[in-house]
Amino acid sequence: MSIAVTILGASSAKPTADRHPSAQAVNVNEQYYLMDAGEGVQQRLVRAGINPLKLRAVFISHLHGDHVYGLLPLLSTLGLYGKRTPLPIYAPRPFGEILEAHMRFFDTALPYEPQWHEVDTTAHRIVFENDTLEVWSLPLRHRVPTAGYLFREKEPALNVSKYAIERYGLTVAQIVAAKRGEDLTAADGETIPNSLVTYRPYRPVAYAYCSDTNYSARLARMVEGVDLLYHEATYAAAERRTARERGHSTTADAATVALKAGAGRLLIGHFSTRYKDLESLVQESRAIFPATDIAREGETFTVTEQRHDKI
Amino acid sequence: MSIAVTILGASSAKPTADRHPSAQAVNVNEQYYLMDAGEGVQQRLVRAGINPLKLRAVFISHLHGDHVYGLLPLLSTLGLYGKRTPLPIYAPRPFGEILEAHMRFFDTALPYEPQWHEVDTTAHRIVFENDTLEVWSLPLRHRVPTAGYLFREKEPALNVSKYAIERYGLTVAQIVAAKRGEDLTAADGETIPNSLVTYRPYRPVAYAYCSDTNYSARLARMVEGVDLLYHEATYAAAERRTARERGHSTTADAATVALKAGAGRLLIGHFSTRYKDLESLVQESRAIFPATDIAREGETFTVTEQRHDKI
Secondary structure: OEEEEEEEEOEOOOOOOOOOEOEEEEEEOOEEEEEEEOOOHHHHHHHOOOOHHHEEEEEOOOOOHHHHOOHHHHHHHHHHOOOOOOEEEEEOOOHHHHHHHHHHHOOOOOOOOEEEEEOOOOOOOEEEEOOOEEEEEEEOOOOOOOEEEEEEEOOOOOEEOHHHHHHHOOOHHHHHHHHOOOOEEOOOOOEEOHHHHEEOOEEOOEEEEEOOOOOOHHHHHHOOOOOEEEEEOOEOHHHHHHHHHHOOOEHHHHHHHHHHHOOOEEEEEOEOOOOOOHHHHHHHHHOOOOOEEEOOOOOEEEEEOEEOOOO | OEEEEEEEEOEOOOOOOOOOEOEEEEEEOOEEEEEEEOOOHHHHHHHOOOOHHHEEEEEOOOOOHHHHOOHHHHHHHHHHOOOOOOEEEEEOOOHHHHHHHHHHHOOOOOOOOEEEEEOOOOOOOEEEEOOOEEEEEEEOOOOOOOEEEEEEEOOOOOEEOHHHHHHHOOOHHHHHHHHOOOOEEOOOOOEEOHHHHEEOOEEOOEEEEEOOOOOOHHHHHHOOOOOEEEEEOOEOHHHHHHHHHOOOOEHHHHHHHHHHHOOOEEEEEOEOOOOOOHHHHHHHHHHHOOOEEEOOOOOEEEEEOEEOOOO
């Protein structure tokens, strides 16, 4: 199991000739999820070799144009592509009204249903889940209601070790019971604790997307232990005051969250267009949290399971 | 005087990795006008070296997403750029409602006024004019109310030829009268017809933008004598039936309009994404109207005044 994050855009609101607004494709076991949808996202997907029909769900952090202007064109194009299955869209209010007005004004009849699910941006809770994945909302501190999203693989089912099967001469019934987490009873009547015979085949991985937000110590606790953290860094460390006023973070803020959370790796992005030299920005973060990289458009960052080959 | 048309996008609705939806920047004497605004138009402008703040007005042909999705992001960015003067937007109903809903939903306060002017898509009339330019609406035949736009330079003021001034020994008062179009009286009492002493310093040029539309003989009459004609050619000549059904034109339709109008030059675009080989499409048009070119993204097509250097 692994999570691969492809950066489709990581610029802030003012567009430039070669940087695109926020959007990411998150691939969890070949299921694609879209994080935010800045203008041009459908073309960015195609250029990244990701068929938009493969998107399983869309997660929108907040309703500022640079995070959502690309969504309605994408929905329209999915109709032209002949999509038939519903597309869940997780977004704060009033996304439903925006969607409804759009369909009416543009006289659009889609052959599938865009299903809005309201995200409560004040709550840290599961907003989406399937057999192997949970997605949690992360309350962020921005000028309008905003949520980040935490992708967390579920704990895998217990495996029973081959060594234990031989060592204790386990029956099929005992193996099934062990997989359920039960302790076993040996032929001599002794209890065999479950932990002696079972193991998790891998450690699940987690990814958090946090844009746009002020520095938040609470956020650091919510994303504790995350393997990969994307945290906006709109401003250089010296612009702390501007960042605070505008509901954004500095390079130092992002690195501090990563450090406090014990993250494996940090990606920074959403840079103000005032910065031409991104290298100096990443150096500022690295001074606090060395495992920092720039979320460069077109690049894919992968976190892979820690496989436990216990035998 | 001249009109220069920069193709920002000329693809049809389905986006591809390297073709963009409809948008053109029309430069008339260093005044820029935007024709349609497909997704990504603001980035296309920047890439073409055109400062979006230089736009004097926007003309929208119809409210299909591939012609308008880029406008609201552009309006938003103009606010970030600090625009203060109103921006006139010529578009059919219900653009005003779309604009109003957008401002409300996205909680947008712009430092300038986007001024909607409703275009009656059934009328062929002047919708915009200034000292040197008229823009006429062109009723088109599409699935929703649609207008093309005809940019026509105004007739320049009369000049009095140096030859006539000497030949007839004209006084300043006579020269002023001649510039007003009056006939003159010579010293011997003979009438000097105005046409003998005056000339137009140049022949004004005209450009017509026609997308999206079925073939229309009426359109050909409305754009008669145009120097440069952009006419959509969504389909190859063999797909005439599909074109008719979907409110579009073929390569042959576009060329026939250019031929009947006596146009100077034809640009075709809005090609269906089914066509990879655009060269065969332009050959189809050239068989009917030889002076045809593909409206290639990033290219600029210029029509220049015919200067009359009468002395």
